[in-house]
Amino acid sequence: MNGAEALVDTLAGHGVEICFANPGTSEMHFLAALENPKMRSVLCLFEGVATGAADGWYRMKHAPACALLHLGPGLANGLANIHNARRAGSGIVNIVGEHASAHLKYDAPLTSDIEGLARPLSHWLRRTDTARSVASDASMAVAAASSRPGQIATLILPGETSWGEAGDPKLIPLTTVAPSAPPSTRVDHIISVLRSGEPTLIILGGRATQGRALALAGSVAASYQCRLATQFFSARVERGTGRVPLERIPYAVPAAVDYLKEFKHIITVETGEPIAFFSYPDKPSRLKQDHCVVHNLVETDEDSVAGLEMLLDGLRGKTALARLQPRSTDAPPQGRLDPISIAKALAAALPENAILVDESLTTGRETLGLTAGAAPHDVLQNMGGSIGFSTPAATGAALACPDRRVFCMVGDGSAMYTIQSLWTQARESLNVTTIIFANNAYQILKNEFASMGVGTPGPQALAMMSIGNPRIDWVSMGKSMGVPSVSISTAEAFHASLLASASEAGPMLIEVQL
Amino acid sequence: MNGAEALVDTLAGHGVEICFANPGTSEMHFLAALENPKMRSVLCLFEGVATGAADGWYRMKHAPACALLHLGPGLANGLANIHNARRAGSGIVNIVGEHASAHLKYDAPLTSDIEGLARPLSHWLRRTDTARSVASDASMAVAAASSRPGQIATLILPGETSWGEAGDPKLIPLTTVAPSAPPSTRVDHIISVLRSGEPTLIILGGRATQGRALALAGSVAASYQCRLATQFFSARVERGTGRVPLERIPYAVPAAVDYLKEFKHIITVETGEPIAFFSYPDKPSRLKQDHCVVHNLVETDEDSVAGLEMLLDGLRGKTALARLQPRSTDAPPQGRLDPISIAKALAAALPENAILVDESLTTGRETLGLTAGAAPHDVLQNMGGSIGFSTPAATGAALACPDRRVFCMVGDGSAMYTIQSLWTQARESLNVTTIIFANNAYQILKNEFASMGVGTPGPQALAMMSIGNPRIDWVSMGKSMGVPSVSISTAEAFHASLLASASEAGPMLIEVQL
DSSP states (O other), X not given: OBHHHHHHHHHHHTTOOEEEEOOOGGGXXXXXXXXXXXXXXXXXXXXXXXXXXXXXXXHHHSSXXXXXXXXXXHHHHHHHHHHHHHHHTOOEEEEEEEOOGGGGGGOOTTOOOHHHHHGGGOSXXXXXXXXXXXXXXXXXXXXXXXSSSOOEEEEEEEHHHHHSBOOOOOOOXXXXXXXXXXXXXXXXHHHHHHHTOSOEEEEEOGGGGSHHHHHHHHHHHHHHTOEEEEOSSOSOEEEXXXXXXXXXOOSSHXXXXXXXXXXXXXXXXXXXXXXXXXOOTTSOSBOSOTTOEEEEEEOTTBOHHHHHHHHHHXXXXXXXXXXXXXXXXOOOOOSOOOHHHHHHHHHHHOOTTEEEEEEOTTTTGGGGGGGTTSSSEXXXXXXXXXXSOHHHHHHHHHHHOTTSOEEEEEEHHHHTTTTTHHHHHHHTTOOEEEEEEEOSBOHHHHHHHHHTTOOSOOHHHHXXXXXXXXXXXXXXXXXXXXXXXXXEOSHHHHHHHHHHHHHSSSOEEEEEEO | OBHHHHHHHHHHHTTOOEEEEOOOGGGHHHXXXXXXXXXXXXXXXXXXXXHHXXXXXXXXXXXXXXXXXXXXXXXXXXXXXXXXXXXXXXXXXXXXXXXXXXXXXXXOTTOOOHHHHHGGGOSEEEEOOXXXXXXXXXXXXXXXXXXXXXXXXXXXXXXXXXXXXXXXXXOOOOOOOOOBOXXXXXXXXXXXHHHTOSOEEEEEOGGGGSHHHHHHHHHHHHHHTOEEEEOSSOSOEEESTTSOOOEEOOSSXXXXXXXXXXXXXXXXXXXXXXXXXXXXXXXXXXXXXXXXXXXEEEOTTBOHHHHHHHHHHTTTTOOOOOOOOOOOOOOOOOXXXXXXXXXXXXXXXXXXXXEEEEEOTTTTGGGGGGGTTSSSEEEEEOSSOOSSOHHHHHHHHHHHOTTSOEEEEEEHHHHTTTTTHHHXXXXXXXXXXXXXXXXXXXXXHHHHHHHTTOOSOOHHHHHHTBOOSSOOOHHHHHHHTTOOEEEEOSHHHHHHHHHHHHHSSSOEEEEEEO
16 A cells, blocks of 8 residues: 555544545545445545534543644644643644755755644654655654543654655554552642541643543532532533532633632642633733642643542542532523523523534623523633634534534634635534624724723724724525525524524534524 | 824825725824824725735735724734735734723733734834824834835824823934945846756746836846746736736646746746645645756845846846737637636736736636736736635725726635725725626635545535535625626636726626636
8 A cells, every 4th residue: 555545544543534635636546445334534625624523523422533734834723732732731733735855955845844844742753754754743643642631643644754665554453541649648648638628629631621520529529518610611511400510710801810819729730720810911811810820630631520539539438529510490581692691591502412613702701600500512622722623623523523503602713714614514413503703993903992901992993993894794695505594683593593403414504692 | 283293294295105904983083183184094894805915906006005903903804915915015004903002911802922923914013102102113113014015013002192192293214225236246146047058937026027027037038038927926016918927837736747847947036936826645745847947136135227237237238128918809709718728818808007906816827827828917926825815905905096997807616805995996986897706616625625625525524615505695785885796607708808898887796606
């Protein structure tokens, strides 16, 4: 087989099931190799869709996808969502096609320093030497991407390594290291903190917001009488009726400082000390009080289940039952659309096992708490802060979980970065409901302008934060890429359109007129 | 004034008239400073539009624009078109907002290695230390971007350098070095080559395809009886009726080899030896014959006008008149749309002084020669090969030349990378006619698949080169962003819609159904 065939064979052999691709000339042999039935290939019309979809896939599967990118500039187009994935601990195997090595010295137009572009955001980076080393390099890339937390692995494939003879490589089993339990001395220290009775907040991140770790954290909080929260943004939180509810540290610096001021101790699980998202001239970067001490229980590469079990072991059987989220009994809202009625409509409409991808910024993110009493669901958020995360991530999540409905909440400004996602959703008939909050502004920036203390924005600055001239026609936008689309302006219409979207397979777009 | 105000003041003082911006929180002070009436700010909904527009602006103005980008990921989104601009010799001043320096140690979500991301594609790169050094750093950035050829200058502004007190900086005049004439020994050598009478091709690049250099090149070719060509892609060619016509080295390797095989000498002017765009398993990278010698007359940082004048001086007055392009007298075509009728319709419809931005790939680029007899116009092409160049470049060119009509020829696949350009065109009422060649495929890849010798594409590979499922509805796409749009399927309708678009101010989109 040739190198490209060896590559696809190896990736698929290690369980990389899907390739999000935006290929070019240098990837033609890879394209030919995608006939391999063990690899599903999904075409994306922009590279940021491919890498963001790989992030969404990983978050739901806990297994890496592959992103096929065209030389340095193709990689560059995918970097923003690689940044977001990296911050979420999502593993991705990037395959970057490159000119044949002998061609590089001629400095053809698409030549660039691919390693230079990849290095700042890759944990693992390699340029394959020969077709015969493709398989082992690909194995190492998958191993890196499959680490815990997941890593960004970038494999650069010069032309001759794709088309050259690779022999008949054997699949080398991956050596994966299971995450270890935190050391007992550290756990003992945390137990002493919890027993002190002083006000304590446990902040969960990484995998600790899911499954058994989340349930254990609920017991720990109930048993030791401390509070449980997440950072403002989380990679994936399992929430809704019957699950352990988590508080959320506010985004705005004054609100976050206020929220944290009562705590003497913060215990972190697969996350770090809460920090301001941005820096502001007159506001602190650290959100906790000076006297509050931060104790780390579980590092991001350790096992939260083991760590939390050790905390419960410290109680010698006197564990309390976790508080669980009751079902919200609110009737669906009517009338005016605002962040509260929007959240209530969502809470009422979310079907069991929905996936909520949240990049709603001003409209939804502050009121997300109101959806806690919805049917059980997952929430995925933007961990890197680079806008244009949600529509690709929703695409990848829907492919990872074809039996679940994905709701992508996104502001109009944010949606425009990687709007090409809609086309892939239509092409693959994905169960994604894209909810566009159309306030015709970079509204978040108006808030941030005020937070920066810059004063009242002048006409130029205001114009630069308005996207209402022209107003984006979202129904036409959805239609242009084959996604059935509606525009609604009341809470009851929003609720009804959410239900309608969930009742039929395939994508839908809902413009929420604000 | 604060650092942001000093920045805008300095940029504007050095003649940077326009800022293509996609700002975020870290750039709020810059936004406030944009009230400065000497700086026009143009909002882009994706960073690739901003950097590509800066490229288009530079090509028409020969002066840099500024691109305002939001931290590392915002820069990353702009890199592909920065690559294209770099390859075109277009100067850009990138302003990248950054967290305040004191905030960096907390590794907030948007923190990244901005220098690492910028370095591979920046000629000049600096992180400003203090507000008081903003003005001098900005001057150096403009000086770098204004070099010949233009450079990519990237200035990273940590928060405190924007909001801190910058004093009242004086504008330091830029020290710009005029390009020098090539040394006479080199010119004498070229004259001896030209006098040899052996078959010689002069290849023009950079500024040599414009203005007085182009006219001089026409005299040189007529006087020494040699041929004149460009590479397949050029940054900007002045062409059309009454101008010196230039041949074009073909794109496909066999055709290029065939074209070049008769020449014993190649003389390069602001460009290099012709090289294959991509590498293929069984095709050469170098397109000329082994026995053909390449002689460089003018380096990219030298003065082509001076160099060509020196060649004419060698004739001691016996110069011949340049051959000039006659007006095409073809009637507008009728009937079926194909690359030939499309080119003929364009040739008939192009108004005087039009700007043709060409990213048409399979549909237009091979038949572009048929438009040579149109009214005088400029052609801008993608020099870096990263797709998504044309719609932003057309946006920037239209802002640079408000009294000229821009025609942007783009394949449907290519148009999707930076489709957000349409919104800026509508917002600024730009005179851009976007011509979408809708063949519903990455048709170029089908050709490249064959060129790679991979055989017949299987169903998976074919699917990955088709974008017709769903078919993009371009009229809805244009409408969604406020651009009047039509879809046509005959040559006469194409011709009529081109004329209609040119008769009214503001943007228009024409879908050419193929």
